[in-house]
Amino acid sequence: MKLGFIGCGNMASAIIGGILNKGLAQPEDICASVKTQSSAQKIQNTLGISCTTNNLEVAKTADYLFLAVKPQFCTDVALQIKDALTDKQVIISVIAGKNLEWLKEHLGNDKKIIRTMPNTPALVGEGVTGVCPDNLTSDEDLQNVLTLLRSFGQADIVTEPILDIVGAVSGSSPAFVFMFIEALADGAVAEGMPRKQAYDFAAQAVLGSAKMVLETKKHPGELKDMVCSPAGTTIEGVNTLEKEGMRSAVMDAVRACIQKTRKL
């Protein structure tokens, strides 16, 4: 099984890193193409896969072809590779905002295409990916792709309108969580904690809290209440966050991402 990646930046590198870490493919089974020679060299050195600036080469050899360029470069890439693609290959797009209709129109109506929305925690095996197959993808193809995607985290099938929401709630949200961790640590540093230690404590608290949501299945509000002792310290912080509109700001951020996706 040959895996190809057209575009190998932050997202594709995280996927490849996750797949290699799990041993689901060997470096010699994976090839990628990028825009610049300097990126190609860097990827060869860091991931140990072959990487070229020739998209056609990758498009022709991959059984499973990931499209992982920015949305604004999709049309050019599609024009380059369209004639080289076959109806045997499975094309997996990770590109935000380009729907199946657009992909079919630009790559061919006879092509098997699966739209996905992964996230960068794939790099450490904790990704989550929304998956939306077209009607030409067979069950076997879909299972193979799910196995690949599950090698670096969870993957679940969603409808196409929901996929745009996945892009925000789990595709973009790692950026918000990193900002939150940075801010937690900044607060700790302001009060005298060494910075490295502050990142470790803040990140572990976020990891543990996420695990509690997933494993206890309790409502997040109930888990929050378990931390807030009566007349204690935490409720003072909760009060501050409510005054500053934290929850409303996060909701607006998620909705802003979805609005932008719909314009792409």
Ligand SMILES: NC(=O)C1=CN([C@@H]2O[C@H](COP(=O)(O)OP(=O)(O)OC[C@H]3O[C@@H](n4cnc5c(N)ncnc54)[C@H](OP(=O)(O)O)[C@@H]3O)[C@@H](O)[C@H]2O)C=CC1
């Ligand atoms: N980053 C994320 O967290 C997520 C991203 N995505 C999606 O993944 C896609 C890629 O995003 P991301 O990885 O962040 O972007 P990056 O900017 O990190 O990577 C883009 C990659 O595309 C390459 N590239 C640019 N133009 C071409 C071209 N004409 N032919 C071949 N390769 C090209 C770049 O090469 P070079 O370095 O040489 O310029 C680079 O390797 C986007 O569509 C995005 O919507 C989806 C979910 C999450």
Ligand SMILES: O=C(O)[C@@H]1CCC=N1
């Ligand atoms: O910022 C972006 O466009 C991509 C899509 C989801 C996460 N990153």
